[in-house]
Amino acid sequence: MNDKGSWARYERLRKITLVLWAAWFPYVFLLAWWMRGRWDRFPLPLFVFNLIWFLALTVVGLRVGYWPCPRCGKSFFLRFGLFKTRGKECPHCGLRYGSPG
Numbered sequence: 413m414n415d416k417g418s419w420a421r422y423e424r425l426r427k428i429t430l431v432l433w434a435a436w437f438p439y440v441f442l443l444a445w446w447m448r449g450r451w452d453r454f455p456l457p458l459f460v461f462n463l464i465w466f467l468a469l470t471v472v473g474l475r476v477g478y479w480p481c482p483r484c485g486k487s488f489f490l491r492f493g494l495f496k497t498r499g500k501e502c503p504h505c506g507l508r509y510g511s512p513g
């Protein structure tokens with residue numbers, strides 16, 4: 413599993429997650445302000461857009477959270493698939509963050 417592009421991909425995916433996540437709250441506030449008192453006439457395309465956004469955030473969030481270690485393939489940031497590690501090194505094989513497998 414020697415994949416030097418893995419960390420670059422991880423960084424890109426993490427940025428996408430942060431942008432989607434950070435933009436969500438102002439968006440919801442704007443939406444609430446714009447929709448005030450008209451929730452019974454919520455437009456379907458907007459609902460679909462929100463759903464897609466939410467699903468995209470879930471998918472990239474999970475992919476970032478369960479990012480596989482380039483060396484051993486186990487999740488780099490989670491121990492036992494549950495507990496967050498410090499993210500400096502793989503809890504399974506000790507690979508340092510950013511170094512190729």
Ligand SMILES: [Zn+2]
Nearest residue numbers: 481484502505
């Ligand atoms: Zn590892």
